[in-house]
Amino acid sequence: MRNKILLEMKNIYKTFGTVKALQDVQFKLAEGEVHALMGENGAGKSTLIKVLTGVYSKDEGEVILDGKAVAIHSPQDAQKVGISTVYQEITLCPNLSVAENMYIGRGSGVGQNWKKMNSDAKKILESLDIPAKPSQQLGSCSIAVQQMVAIARAVDMDCKVLILDEPTSSLDEQEVEKLFKLMRDLKSRGVGIIFVTHFLEQVYEVCDMITVLRDGKFVGEYEIADLPRIKLVSTMLGKDLDDLSDIKVDSATYDGNDKDDKRIEAFSLVSDAGIQPFDFYIKKGEVNGFTGLLGSGRSECVRAIYGADRVLGGNVKVNGQDAKISKPINAMKKGIAYLPEDRKIDGIVGDLSVRDNIVLALQVLKGFFKPISKAEAYKFADEYIKLLEIKTASADTPIKSLSGGNQQKCILARWLLTNPEYLILDEPTRGIDVGTKVEIQKLVLKLAGEGMSITFISSETDEMLRTCSRLIVMRDRKVVGELSGDDLTQGKIMETIAGGEGKDE
């Protein structure tokens, strides 16, 4: 039985220029309910949240809170009526104390009773069982605790509706567990929680209801029990998804004469990013991967190969010949491409158009005095927008206004356009919806089938198992093992990561 309806959003419309971001969207949230808001990237989740919190103003529709229509024009308005948001990126000040962060910008006057502030903060932190001291500097807490402090701040502001926008993407399992405990705690106090996430398991662990959006439209509202996982995915995608199960089987593997030739070889390569020297090779048409916990040195290894970090020692052979790679441009000229882990910082050039972002690497390879003509650039861009189904208003749209998944596709397009022999994909599917994930995985296997060598890094083991034929396992910034063939199982990987017996090759 559902509790009293706390929040209702009716017939919400929102357009940006010519893009219809929301069309006739409905949303209901009851007291003491954890409600998952699901959809692919670009489905309209963020837009809906931003309309609710007053960041965007809606074109049409109404928002009803506690049975009364409310007008929310700014985040401050939202806070006043009891709607608080905790974002994926921490928006607090790391150099202030925990207590200061909880109370900053909330006092009515200029004066601040520091003692009272600290003791109030302590009470709340204790009641919510958050492991932080009021006087501690926020930056010294773990990301999870910082997030909890943000939630505590929201809770203390008498919030009725708490919005959690991808709060778990940077947390490890234990931290997620702590966060869920906090969410359940709040739920029992009658707070309505809107939970936006990409992790399906988490939805089933903590949510009561699911609302699904697709292409800016309302698809449906479901009770968690009525919507098994596979059905949720197909609802989000709007199609049945038999192909999710095993894509490796039906894609051809590369079968050229030179399939045993080594494309890249590295010997005791070491960079200034603090990894142990490592050996590495990849054959033509092979897909291999680095696995290990976050921070185990996966990314640093591929960055060393690409010359992204300063290489301190070791040597690299490309197609059997010695190669000196000290800067990315050296690697690019040898046919190596690198899709970086952090899309925002290392990948996109935000203000530039989709077109410029796609042709950037190819342009750099061609050189300063050989600009790609506008017509050519449009041709390339349109080709890849179509091929990778990039959702964008036009090739001239700034890339930063695209959703994360589509940005990632643009970066992928950028590297595919250079026609590399060796493609490094570092977390290409992070923060991307299921449909796109599968597309990218399929594409990887297809390219490998055509002879490209690909290194694939992902935090999701099942994804790695689906694509890679050989896994290099890392622990504590060291390569600790290599798995292939029948050893490629979840269990075996876990064992190797943990340092069990599966260490030998």
Next chain:
Amino acid sequence: MKKIKKAMALALATSMALGLAACGNGGAKSDSGKKDGGLIKVGIINNDPNESGYRTANDKDMKEKFTKENGYDASFSYSLKNDEQIAYAKKMIQDEVDYLLLSAADTAGWDSVLQDAKNAGVHVILFDRTIDADPSLYDASIVSDMAKEGETAVNWLKDQGLSEYKIIHIQGAMGSAAQKGRSGALDTQVAADGNWSIVTQQTAEWNAEKAQQIVQSVIDSGESFNVIYAENDDMAKGAVAALDKANISHGVGKDVIVMGYDCNKWALEELLKGNWNYDGQCNPFQASYIVDIIQKIQKGETISEKTIIMDEKGFDAGKITQEDVDKYGI
């Protein structure tokens, strides 16, 4: 962080090195403690000689007068900043100079250091600029009277006996002593005499290009004028450039009277050629006045008048000679 600091230090050092090189012999230079037999030890604090042609001439004049041959042991320091000047003054007092010659960057803030000088028995002579301090703290002050410069020029203009005066008045940087003095005389005359009118009165901030634009604007508007009163030579030059472009004749016996100030050599040459009509002097040659005072003090005479106003000439294009150009041109 360390890297940035290092870079900053390097940059600073480089800039200082450049600055020093550019100043030629900037910074305080003195042979402390050593008194050559009979030499009078003077410390001279001046503004940066690159500031203007006037200052260059002023510095050159000082350097020519205060030499060993003339019986002086002189040290020079330059700065456009008051606090740096004060620091130089303190150092010179420590070095036991006999005379401190000062052209202050700013009028305020000198009381305590001058008191120190007085206590140490150092004679202080101000040149070119006065300061806001009790007159008992210095022995003499040699200055230009800008208002008088203006009057001399305006009187000259009155003597030209034009039936009507339509004046383009190009001002210096607003609020400077020279601007106030030179504008004041003209403003008074225009207010007093109905025959005198201002076509436009704008500041070109001592800048030739701006002066050219101001005059160009009047020409473009089609208004008539017959006098250009520019408060320095550079601006008069800019004005003339605009006249030349529009083929408006200027100079002796021509349509437009051109007046400038400061007596740059090239400006006096224009006078000699008859292209300009008048140039007012702002006398940078204060060294001889200072020498007079020093000699009086050395002899034990008293200085009757503390503030000494220098003679400043106004040159008429009809009367100027090559000797004038060589003697007074800066």
Next chain:
Amino acid sequence: MSKTSVNTNESFFKKMIHSQIFIPIAALLLLTLFNLIWDPSFFKINIGPDASGNQVLSGYIITILDNASELVILAIGMTLVTAASGGQDISVGAAIAIAGSVILRVLCGSDSRSTELQAPIIVAFIIACVVAMLFGAFNGVLVAYFKIQPMVATLILFTAGRSIAAWINNNELPIVTDVSLSYYGNFIPGIPIPTPVFIAIICVIIIMLVLKFTTLGLYTQSVGINEKSSRLNGLNPELIKLLTFVILGLCVAVAGLIKVGRFSTINYSVIAKDIEMDAILAVALGGNALGGGKFNMMASVLGAYVIQYLTTTLYKLKVSSDALSAYKAIVVILLVVLSAPIVREKLAKLGKKLKKKEA
């Protein structure tokens, strides 16, 4: 402003108001409209002989085009520096003094009153280019390799530059008597349009060609927006920043040549004073982000003309000396506020609402 054009062509208007070049164009139109109402004779152009007997054009419009030239040329370089390094070079005025001083030094040799040129003007100009580019490179190295804030880095040359300029000529102010130098700042005999106008136009054409036939535009923007990502795409951000400063150095040398040409001499302490602020303003008026990244070269160039248009208009109105800078500031604030994205969005919305009401 928005009302009138909404009726004529909605989509065109919408496109216009969202395009970056809208602000400088609107400012030009606004100033033109103002002058038309105030005094249409503003736009009169005469032809007549100058002092040396050439038939030359004159009038406010010619004055604007002529006097904006140096600013236009500097705006080109400043736009690139701003785009790549996210900061501005405040030493261009001092650098012009240096470039001008070098030209005089080469032309006059050691004699400050020499009656004939000691070297061809082209040689003097080339040497000035080299010197100015070296000083540009000095700034560029500080910014690109030592990671010093551009304003701080260029503060060094801003402070020392005019002294260096004076030192190059031993503190003397040489005057070139040969008339051919004045061609660059005034008129070439037989051509009725001031030479600086041509020089500015040539510079604009050159930079447009460079932007078309090289990847300078893409590289500078890319580096300005995301340096890390640019590096991973094979660019060398340091080198590109350095390059923009060197290009600005070249612009400085050209502007210096015009300045020297105007009076056949310069005054180190006041020449091109505060021009750096006008150059930065031109970039800002062009709607370019001063924090770096995307730029529109044409908008900067128009921005430079707007500034001169405004200055000349104020001269024409004979705004009193003390108030001149205040008036300029007010207009500039107005323009800059208008070009802020927030205000433009609001304007667009307002236009929409008005349209709705009419319908």
